[in-house]
Amino acid sequence: MKNETLQTILKRRSIRSYRTDQVAREELETILEAGMYAPNAGDQRWNFTVIQNKKMLNRMESLAKETAKQLGGHLAGLGNDPEFACHYGAPTLIVVSSSEENVGLDYDCSAAMENMLLAAESMDISSCWIYFILLSFFRGRENSS
Template sequence: MTNNETLKAIKNRRSIRKFKENQITKEELNAIIQSAIYAPTGHNDQPWHFTVIQNKEVLNKISEVANESMKNSEIGWISKLGSKNRPLFYNAPTVVIVSGKEGAYSPLTDCSAAIQNMLIAAESLNIGSLWNGLVSYFFENKEEAKILNLKEGYKPYYAVALGYKDCEQPVAPERNEDVFTYIL
């Protein structure tokens, strides 16, 4: 079982926060996006839309707007992070906004499954990834969010930053193994 490539990708995947400048290839991006649409969904609804951003100016604008909004958060660590004005996506050259269809049966769950597929696919290609929820602070500014021309009837949930890793693979934190109950 330990030689299984899928299990290796799952266990080795880490959130990457340092990316090289060069863009991932179209083939790599397509493979990652294709893996997303093969995620399971409730009632095979497939209630998602993916907005791929590779424009550095747009990515910088998202960071700027999100950081300003984060500064006003009542959650201490978020306001502190926003005050640092760091790039939201750690300079990743590709970011995918994952949106779910409003009124669908389980869009948040389905989009989360799609994101996990993307993260594992990226790891299998030795591409770094980061699941980013702080992008929601950008979407609080409806006027600024218009620059993304998001599909109508869909709500943006998360972003996935993608790029070649510019750091050592982080060590996995210990896992709590006392989380299983077997009923035999």
Template sequence: MIANETLKIIKQRRSIRSFKDEQIREEELQAMLEAGLYAPYAWEQGRHFTVIQNKKLLDRLNLAAKEAAKQMDMEHFRNLGNNEKFNCLYDAPTLIIVSGNEQAPIPLEADCAAATENLLLAAESMGLGSCWIFFVLLAFNSPQGSELRKELKIPDGYKPYYSAVFGYKKAAAVNVPDRKPNLITYVR
């Protein structure tokens, strides 16, 4: 089996849901964002990154997402929305939202997903914890959604597709579960 540093990082990256209070360093943030910018894309001008490191704003996003979840048909989301202890951002100090240009001639979800994965892998390569977060995007469906878009300076015509949180891991070791067998079919 081939082994190198990139493959090692891919295999060891895990979703982290317990972070230290300390903010990540600026050079770490910039390295992650550069990795996101270098992700493959179908339309070059289609992505936008929004970095949120303001604790009060992160708390507001969490609360707005929980309010929106309370109105959803899915019981699981309603339960999370009503859980006072649940923080969809896991108290991470940094959130990055990846938005796509809705006017692009092709769907940009894949472009934004590739950029998000690059952010996660870059974070792991520097020893940072990360977690891909869907729940916080519910905040944009809340009554405060348009106000939040303006406050976060998400460009007009861009839709928040993905987001992830980043910070220093509270625990160093994370178990790597075995992968399910029979997930690959070869046709040669």
């Protein structure tokens, strides 16, 4: 018999279709807390940015798709696809980031994200690790210089 933690790990799937209602505040705080308890390189130098504003989510998607078009290949195909929604209509997005000085940047953020994904699964909240949306930050940085 598997314990509850292993059952959660084995049950978790990336979901790409969401209801429009927001995650309850208490559940969101629990998910964020799980991220804060992730293993890290010692400094917990990550940031968790919660985005629930539909206009902001749409703007990020637009920027990501514009960047994808410039990259060519498969990503350009997604950027040109009017049906593709890179955040899959999720009403809540958590962006995990860290400063470039963090030597464990990729590992720390990945561990925090995995903790949050598992916490969400344990509460029957669908989630998905979305890399594509990061393209919006590259495009946004380019536009701000």
